[in-house]
């Protein structure tokens with residue numbers, strides 16, 4: 001047993017650290033200069049919602065899209081005003097019809113599934129793999145019906161999903177594959193960039209993501225026809241299609257999902273920081289993992305092998321209460337007591353679980369989404385899909401018991417900061433029995449990610 005050095009903060013001892021973690025600083029001279037140039041040009045957006053030179057936007061938008069293609073080898077990049085818009089666009093572009101089923105993971109941001117509903121597609125939830133936390137091919141296989149049209153893959157927390165198995169299933173059953181790589185920009189799966197391994201996919205550029213434009217997103221694909229359809233949906237496609245080919249009309253009615261020149265200019269400057277961001281996070285995650293993996297009851301997610309990479313949007317950690325000697329809730333509460341009071345999500349060292357499994361939310365429980373009569377759910381056979389509690393047991397177990405997330409593996413933090421986080425965990429585990437006896441446990445989650453994000457003000 002290590003010598004009991006110091007009482008844990010949650011039982012009245014001195015915390016490991018009180019100095020706040022340095023805030024993330026994302027905008028530099030480069031972005032400021034780029035924005036200034038756009039302002040001086042006075043053209044904040046050049047899009048026109050009709051055929052012609054500006055149907056696909058102005059110079060900054062097209063330059064920004066070209067950078068994505070050059071940097072990651074995609075044939076097409078189509079910028080949008082959010083990745084939620086991008087997901088809706090992708091679902092429209094693959095030709096989803098009302099009543100079609102799309103197999104989605106339940107452990108993800110809500111938009112990964114709600115995007116289907118806008119076109120009358122019905123999300124069918126498949127369980128996740130307990131090691132990657134991404135949708136599992138085995139679970140997908142059990143959910144395929146004659147109505148299945150597509151698979152939504154999410155590269156959760158920045159770890160790539162098992163694309164070989166998923167693509168094999170998709171080919172066998174003639175399904176489209178959309179990749180939600182919001183949390184995985186620049187990530188490789190066996191040497192190939194995620195996003196367009198399937199039919200199409202893309203990335204989020206919201207404030208919380210690796211690189212951002214405030215709000216924004218990018219769809220990527222290697223398919224000319226899908227890229228064309230995405231551009232129609234992004235910008236009032238109804239004004240541009242000829243109707244000579246009726247197939248071109250399917251889902252072509254467009255929205256306004258356009259990115260501004262200002263955002264595109266910021267995005268181009270941000271792209272030159274992506275590599276540094278990814279390598280900083282990989283270094284911090286590696287450092288923290290080495291210390292975490294020595295602790296009883298904790299195991300950080302392994303770095304992927306075989307030429308795959310991880311973006312470390314967050315570092316997932318498996319928690320075993322029996323081995324640790326206290327509950328997950330007590331552990332998180334006690335670790336946070338050792339560390340500076342979080343100023344928003346990015347200063348939170350540890351959270352319990354991720355979002356609630358999506359099928360447990362009211363939209364799926366009550367089957368009401370578009371209008372009041374149950375569209376599109378009423379198009380499915382009675383009793384299908386199964387949205388009941390227990391339908392994705394791995395996801396529910398991760399949510400309720402096993403998963404911890406470390407959001408602090410991010411720039412501009414250092415390995416010294418990671419050491420403080422690890423020391424806080426160590427001290428808590430050294431006093432596990434005492435904490436377990438004296439700190440109230442709770443059935444409700446202490447800091448699910450969404451609640452921590454609510455406090456994001458500065």
Ligand SMILES: *Cc1c(COP(=O)(O)O)cnc(C)c1O
Nearest residue numbers: 082083084109111182204205206
């Ligand atoms: C952030 C995120 C989205 C939504 O992206 P926005 O740009 O905020 O619309 C979708 N899916 C996942 C997995 C995300 O993390």
